[in-house]
Amino acid sequence: METLANLESFVRSAESGSFSAAARRLGLTPAAVSRNVAQLESNLGVRLFQRSTRRLTLTEAGERFLHSVSGGLDSIQAAIADLTSNAGQPAGVLKLGAAPAFARDYLLPLMPTFLECFPAVTPDWHLDNRQVDLIAEGFDVAIGGGFELTPGVVARRLAPAHLVVVASPGYLRGRRLPRSPGELTALDCLAMRSSSSGRVRSWTLRNAGGGEHPLELRPRMTLDDADALCRCVLLDMGVALLAVPDVLAHLESGALLRLLPDWYVDAGPISLYFGSQKLLPAKTRAFVDFIAAAFREHDWETRFAAGAGKRG
Structure with a gap:
C-alpha cells in the first residue's frame, strides 16, 4: 500500500509542474520529493511523469492516476488537519x-x-x-x-x-x-x-x-x-x-x-x-x-x- 508521503509528492508535483515547487509546499527537499515519486512509479510499475530540465509533464497514465487520487488525498489531508488542530478548532x-x-x-x-x-x-x-x-x-x-x-x-x-x-x-x-x-x-x-x-x-x-x-x-x-x-x-x-x-x-x-x-x-x-x-x-x-x-x-x-x- 502506498504511503501518504508518496501520493502527496506525486499530486503536488503534478499540480505545480516541478519537484522544486512541490518541495517548497511540502517542506521537503526536491531530492526527497523526486525519490517519493520514483518509489511510487516503481511500486505501480508505470511511469507517471515525462521529465525534462524545465518541467514535469504527466504521462497518459499519470493523468488518469491524478484524476483518481487527488480529490481523495485532499479529503484525507483536510480530515487529518481538522482532527490534529486543537481537536478540530481553527x-x-x-x-x-x-x-x-x-x-x-x-x-x-x-x-x-x-x-x-x-x-x-x-x-x-x-x-x-x-x-x-x-x-x-x-x-x-x-x-x-x-x-x-x-x-x-x-x-x-x-x-x-x-x-x-x-x-x-x-x-x-x-x-x-x-x-x-x-x-x-x-x-x-x-x-x-x-x-x-x-x-x-x-x-x-x-x-x-x-x-x-x-x-x-x-x-x-x-x-x-x-x-x-x-x-x-x-x-x-x-x-x-x-x-x-x-x-x-x-x-x-x-x-x-x-x-x-x-x-x-x-x-x-x-x-x-x-x-x-x-x-x-x-x-x-x-x-x-x-x-x-x-x-x-x-x-x-x-x-x-x-x-x-x-x-x-
Whole structure:
C-alpha cells in the first residue's frame, strides 16, 4: 500500500509542474520529493511523469492516476488537519494573498475581531498586485478578481469588481465635463499598466441600457500601482479608471468626482479563492465564513457596485 508521503509528492508535483515547487509546499527537499515519486512509479510499475530540465509533464497514465487520487488525498489531508488542530478548532498558519490597498482599507480593520474570535490562527499575509497560484505557492486563501480557476481551486463571490472614471474637483475646475465616453479624449488620462504584460489594458465601458464603448485613450502618464494612480488623481493630474473599492472613500467625501456616472467597466466579481476539497481545514473555513459575513454586514456588495447612487 502506498504511503501518504508518496501520493502527496506525486499530486503536488503534478499540480505545480516541478519537484522544486512541490518541495517548497511540502517542506521537503526536491531530492526527497523526486525519490517519493520514483518509489511510487516503481511500486505501480508505470511511469507517471515525462521529465525534462524545465518541467514535469504527466504521462497518459499519470493523468488518469491524478484524476483518481487527488480529490481523495485532499479529503484525507483536510480530515487529518481538522482532527490534529486543537481537536478540530481553527488553528495554525493561514497564508493569504491580496492586493495591498484592498487589504489595508477593508481587510486589516477586520483582523482585531477575527483574531479575538480565533486566537489559535496565525495570519500570514502576502500583499501584492498579482494573481497568486494557490496550489503551487501553498496559499490557503486569496482575495481578488479575475483569478483563473485552476484544478483544485474554487471561488466564493463577494461583490462586483466595477471600475469607474474619476477626477478631482481641482482638475475639473474650468474644464467642460464629458457627456459621452468619446469626449474623454479631451482630458489628461492617467492609466494603469499591467504588471504581467507591461501594457495598458484595453477596457470597454458599458451602461445599464446595454450600450458599450471601447475606452481608447492615450495616457498622459502610466503607473503599475492602483494606490499611486489614485494619488495622482487626487493631485489634480488628470482622470483615471479605478476600481470602486479604491476610490469609494474619496467619492463619499467629495475629494473625487465620478465622470460619466452612467458608464462603468465590469471586471467580473471580487471573490474568495480557496481549495476545493470537501473538508476544508478549520482555519480556512473560519476565515472564509468570517470575511463573507463582514461583506454582508458592511453591505460592500452594494457599495462596490457602479450603480450605487452614481456618486457624482
